[in-house]
Amino acid sequence: MERPAAATPQSARLRSQAKEVIYNVNRYFLDEKANRGPLLPVTQALARTASATKVSQSTVKRICSKLNQQWETEDEHQKPVFHSPKKTQPATVTNFDDFDQCVLRRTVLELYERKEIPTVSKITEILREKISYKGSVESLRKILLKIGFKFSKIDGRKFLMERSDVALTRTRFLRQMRQCKQSFENYVYLDETWVNQNYTVGKCLIDTSSDKATGVNPPTGKGSRLIIVHAGTKEGFVPNARHIFQAKNDGDYHKQMNATVFQEWFETKLLPNIPQNSVIVMDNASYHSVHLERNPTTAWRKEAIKEWLIAKGAQPRDDMLKVELYDLAKKLCNGKKTYVIDAIAAEAGHKVVRLPPYHCQYNPIELIWAQVKCYVAKKNTFKSAELKPLVEEAVDSITPENWKQAVRHAEELQEQDARQDIAVERFVESFVVNIEESSDDELSE
Known part of the structure; x- marks a missing residue:
């Protein structure tokens, strides 16, 4: 029973x-x-x-x-079924664009600057006000990890902190830019972007009386794609440096670029048209960063590492294991990386400075691209034959004043972040006794 x-x-x-x-x-x-x-x-x-x-x-x-x-x-003796309203769950948002990532990073560091401990819940509430973030706390946690933050233990408690390698590359870049001002007067900012045939704005006006969109409905799909390579200074786009070409629509536009295309553009369209003694600012895309000489990696065979060491003048012993040979090679490299583009620029009297990862806001051309795409979105006819002329028209619509404002904004951000890094370091040092790397990415509030 x-x-x-x-x-x-x-x-x-x-x-x-x-x-x-x-x-x-x-x-x-x-x-x-x-x-x-x-x-x-x-x-x-x-x-x-x-x-x-x-x-x-x-x-x-x-x-x-x-x-x-x-x-x-139904059965008269059966109790009616009552249902509670479903809770509205926050949307899953993990695809922050460059602008939103910049806002997120600065929000975290501003909390430290104000001597407040940043928690994911607190950051979520701030972003709801700043950028109308509609995602969940868990989604934001994933984004923070993606853009270079980590959760560390301080005195047994978990806190959100920026990864040391990300902070280091930012500090080096800001210091390098300050040092360049002593020897260089001209700064050139280059980048690539894309525009799809069916590119349009994300929202359109609605006629509330009929509930119908008043804008033009774009065709389904993305259509053909154009890749734009260009550079500019505070005076405007570099003359005769514009390069627009058709690309396959098969994923990330970065995969459409390659080192050969970029190097040819760099040598034939950029260098001949920029002022002498210029600083060239670019990101760390793979086609920007082809090594002048390959340094040994753990994937190399033992004999290949030994041959490399001998070519460098080292005398490795015959009984050395691969791990010992690789360690010796790392000491000879001393962490230095040399790139083909840097050598080409140096030979022409210029200096290349690379942006730190996750900090595209330091490149003013990002703001220029946003204006170009907005122009295209407003006037796009969704016809493949008319896309390239429209893109060229959009690029020509950018004025020297637009560039001056964009450069000024990027320089102000760099100055603010340099001061912010000092304030953040002082605050963190005031309460950090022992930091242990956390194997658990969860954050205890």
């Missing part, structure tokens, strides 16, 4: 709204007791229910009519 399950107190399973209704009904019955009779005629069941529960008669009618109909069509 089965034992009956232990009964769970009903009050433990009732939500606050249900408890409130029970309280209201009880108060109504107590009032009737004090009145020594019904407060309303017993024939007015709907009104009596609404008065007892303190909800509107229309709500009582809507709920009861639906459940009464369900009860009549």
Whole structure:
């Protein structure tokens, strides 16, 4: 014989709204007791229910009519099924664009600058105000890890901190840019972007009287794709440096570029048209960073590492293991990397400075690209033959004043971040006793 399950107190399973209704009904019955009779005629069941529960008669009618109909069509002894409204779950958002990533990074560091410990919940609330972030706390946690933050233990508690390697590359870049001002007067900013045939704005105006979009509906799919390679200075786009070409629409546009295309553009269209003694700022894309000489990696065979060491003048012993040879090679390399583009620029009297990872906001051409794409989105006809002329028109619409503002904005960000890094370091040093790398990416609030 089965034992009956232990009964769970009903009050433990009732939500606050249900408890409130029970309280209201009880108060109504107590009032009737004090009145020594019904407060309303017993024939007015709907009104009596609404008065007892303190909800509107229309709500009582809507709920009861639906459940009464369900009860009549099913077993009369079966209890009606009540359903609670579904909770609206925050959207999963993990595809922050460059602008949003910049806002997120600065939000975290600003909290440290204000001497506040950044938690994911606190950052989420700030981003809801700044950029109308609609994602969940968990989504934001993943984005933070993706853009170079980590969770570390400080005195047994977990805190959100920027990875040391990310902070180091930023500090080196900012210091390098300050040093360049002593020897260089001209700065050139280069980058690549793309525009699809069906590129359009994400939103369009709606006629509320008819609920129909007043804009042009773009065709489905992305259509053909153009890749744009260009560079600019505070005076405007570099003359005769524009390069626009058709690419296959098969994923990330970075895969359409290669070192050969970029190097040819760099040598034939960029260098001949920029001022002498210029600093050339670019990101760390693979086609920007082809090594002048390959340094040994752990994937190299033992004999290949030994031959490399001998070519460098080292004398490795015959009994050395591969790990020892690789360690010796790393010491000879001393962490230095030489790139083909850097050598070409140096030979022409220029210096290349690479942006730190996750910091595209330091390149003013990013703001220029946003203006170009906005121009294309507003005037796009979604016709392949008309896309390239439209892109060229959009590029020509950018004025020297646009470039001056973009460069000024990027320089201001660099100055702010240099000061911010000092403030953040002082605050972190004030309470850090022992930092342990956390193997758990969860954050305890």
